[in-house]
Amino acid sequence: TIAEVDEKFNPIPGTEKTFKCDTILIAVGLDPVNEFYEKAKKFGFKVYAAGDAEEIAEASSAIFSGRIKGLEILKELGLYSGDIDPQLYKTQELLKSRPGKIYEMKYPNRKEGVYPVLNCVQEIPCNPCSTICPQNAIVIEGNLMNPPKFTGECIGCEMCVAICPGLAITLVDWRKGEPQVTIPFEFEDNIVKVGDIVDVTDRLGNVLGKGLVIKSRKVKRFGNTRLLKLKVSPDIAEKVSGIRIQKPEAPMEDYQRIPDNAIVCRCERVTAGEIRKLIREGVRDMNEIKALTRAGMGACGGKTCTNLIKRIFKEEGIKEGEYKEWTRRPLFIEVPLGILAGIKEENNGE
Incomplete structure (x- = not known):
């Protein structure tokens, strides 16, 4: 179950969504492993x-x-005397650009031929669709950040649908009279079969109506991406962006606080209740929490539990600055002192 959060990172009632799943990937986040780098900078x-x-x-x-x-x-080591191409720096800056302006979605409003519908309406540094099109019919004008445009003739190869990392392209085909829409689908083979009637949705996830699955194929070139071809009503063909296979969301319990039985440190199996108890007893040093519970001493180096422990402090009314964060120690495994001293010992077979 997921939910939107407010500026204080509390769940917003009414925004909950629950999804059926068979696998949960935990301890994944945008937190760099740069402890050695930061320590080295600190020491000059x-x-x-x-x-x-x-x-x-x-x-x-x-x-x-x-x-x-x-x-x-x-260059620093004196092993390269040339200049570094300034274009490399410009390209890097462009590729790490944050998403920009969002444009109004405009549909082709055609009733003939075959053509892609590009549901990509936000400025992002992305161009696989334009590079893979054999007809050069999809172009990005000017800056790489600009949304792509379809300007040429489509042969219906479906490569743009398969390659789009955002699953934002569909293909509408009117050549057989009744419209057929090809959409990307990144789930297991047996979830949707030919002959199934499915709920079709627009780019925002709103159900538009029903669609009949008439073809399903996997594009080996693009890993697990599967292309589904659907027969749909002519009035919704261009707006179809996906399908819904899950049941309606179940209501979510209103968790304003991390439950006491929630595992905060997955490496050492430390619960929120254990940490909350120490905070209520007056502990204001995360290093002390680590010493008493082993939270933060696992293989991930505190990547998962750090922010959760800070959140528990916040829930208990303790602001940042009123407690001491733990000391960062980059070495997560046992390292002999000889290695740090650069001593090499010959292997004597013992």
Whole structure:
């Protein structure tokens, strides 16, 4: 179950959505593993960071970041005497741009031929659809941030539908009279079958009506992306963006506070109740919480529990600055002192 949150990060009643799932991927977030880098900077070392350690952005930006930092390190070591192409820096900055302006969605309003419907209406640095089109019929004018436009003739290859990372492109085909719409579908093969009648939705998830699944195929070139071809009513063909296979959302319990039985530190299995008890007893140092509960001592290095512990402090009325955050210690595994001293020992077989 998920919900929108207000400026204080409390769930907003009425925005809850519950989804049926068989797998939950935990401990994933946009938190860089850059402890060594930050410590080195603090002690005055000449250090470099690339990819997510430099800034959380798209994978394509990380590639350029690594290339740039590699060249900078080579120059620092005297192993590269050339100039670093300024275009590399410009491209990196563009690729890590935050989403920009949102435009009004405009539909083609056609009733013939075959053509893509581009539901991409926000400025983002993305262009796979324009690069893969064999007809060069999808173009991005000017800056890479601009939304794509369909300007040419479509042959119905469906490659733009399959490659779009945002699942934002559909293909409408009127060549057989009744419209057929191809949509991307990234779920297991047996969830939707040919012959099924499904609820079709618009780009915002609103149900438009029913659709008949007439074809299902997997595009090997693009991993697990499956393309579904649907027969739908002519009046909704261009607006169809996906299908709904889940039951209506169930009401969510109103959790304004982290429940005492919730696991906050998954590595060491420490609950919110254990931490809350210490805070109520007067503990105002996260290092003391770590020493007493082992929270933050696991393999993730406190990536998951840090913000949750801070949230519990907040729930208990303790503001940031009124408690001490724990000391960052980048070494998460046992490291012999000899390694830090640069001592190499010969293996004597013992």
